[in-house]
Amino acid sequence: MTIEELIKLYPTGKVQQTKAGNNALSLPIAGSYFIIAKDSLKETEIRLLQQLFPEKKYPINQNKHPWFDYLFNQAAIDIEGTFRILQFQLKKPKEFLQTEWENSIKEIFPELCDFFFISENDGALIERYSKNHYALEELESIFLTLDADFDSSTVVFVGSFFPVNELLYKLFQEEQQIFKTEADTLRGKSTFSLTDVALHYFTKDAMEKSLIIQTFGKQLILTNEIQKIILSLWRNQGNISSAAKDLYMHRNTLHYRLEKFYEQTGLSLKRMDDLVFCYLLITK
Template sequence: MQTELLFSNKSKVRREGSSRLLDSQEALAFFPAAAIVDTPIHETNQLAFPLSNGQWLQVEKKSLTERERYLLSLSTGDEAVYSRHPWYRFLVKGVGTMPRQIGPMQWVHVRHSLSANEEKEVVESWCDVMRSLLPNRIADFQVTAYDTVFILDQSTFIPIQEVLADTLSAMEFDFGLKLTILIGQMWSQVADEDWTRIFQAEHQLFIAWQERFQSSRVLTFGQAFLWGQGQELSLSVLRHQLSHMISQQDQLADSILALWEEGAVVTKAAQRLYVHRNTLQYRLEKWLDVSGLQLRNLTDLAVCYQIVLEER
């Protein structure tokens, strides 16, 4: 009876020439054995379908009939389009190889209030503006109808926080959008097999923060990471990669500890380390180039200090 109703509803939607995603309440009414999740699990025994609020319906394959699978596919609209994007396949599903080999990679995660299925022209126009603001953007893709990720090549570090913060209100006003933006960490020295886990961990951190606060703002990775420390979130993947990156820089861990003890005052930290101020300054600039983390900024310094402290 439920699948009959779903088929009837979706047939009507198709005849009207649009694609409407199920919301969480509808999804659980039709498929009570399924779960509503923020980030899908892509495993061979699982199916995941986007919902209208940006979440996903997660269901075991063995619990669905062939007809139910077909009916679900009718409700998912452009999800098939998302899944064909090579970066979506690589970062979200872990399928295939990296579409383009680049140096340090950074992701800008954006939750927008308008569905990319229902308001395609508005969302696409906003995306064009975002692309123009990010000169080192190499690609962008949708994770859900409400979530877009921009991929940046940070081989030459370009700071983007200030320009996005300055234009946030204007973009929201011009396009009638509510935007939450996370400027992700610059990741380098990542093994190919680890990219998917790092992306999913960072995106899950963003979704958790957005669901908690639901505010319009530009958020840095450091702010999100420190907030996530007090939540029931798994940040071990992110900690491990940051620890690896720090360990690859000569004497950086000691420099981080000294800077923390001296309140981020470079001259005093250099004296504590018995090195010239220019030597310490060089280490900080080199770290900024490979990570985007500014150790004279107390938030970024706190992130790195926690990582080093845990290792020791």
């Protein structure tokens, strides 16, 4: 049964990336969940749908990983403190030294509380807060070094620090959705956090629905070259000298390209507001 067929049968249902609470039935399908309110279903319907759409089984001993049971099954957890969750996607070579890789992770993170794979390539690190926790740039260097040592390729979403309470697993579910949505949209960045993608993630739907944005997108001539310039300026916080170096372009040449773009569009990529607008146009 497809999502389209489910929607025809249950028009009040909706599709989302994460499971719903206990008052709704969450059916895993096509990498998402189809959500139906339980009070709109008969008990026999609930049992039938659960048989048709069984919950995914994870290759993990849940007794050894209380954090897994808490985050994915909402089980109780007897832990206090503030933690962040690093989600990762790991592309492995054929001859991958997984035990050595895992031992390296455990050695690198002194505040690591739990660490597990939830599939062949996806996993999570749970790290307790400390004053000396790794900054984003340090984490990027760590995983790039691991990739070089193990011939792997890793994409990491660095979650925010939150206290353990009844909201934490819900916050993790939202971070999961952000990771799934944004991991493939990043260019040239393998380790990122919420602030790297917040502007794009939280404005994407509004941008896609806006007639003004659609018309602007058709009128603007956004060549491959100007898109690379916009992305480089964005990554370098509008710094022209840094962007020119990043683009292997002379600073005066970049100035000329920016002036030509301004003449054609009325948008100055030297102004942060215009740069943000153009960045959203090419990443929507």
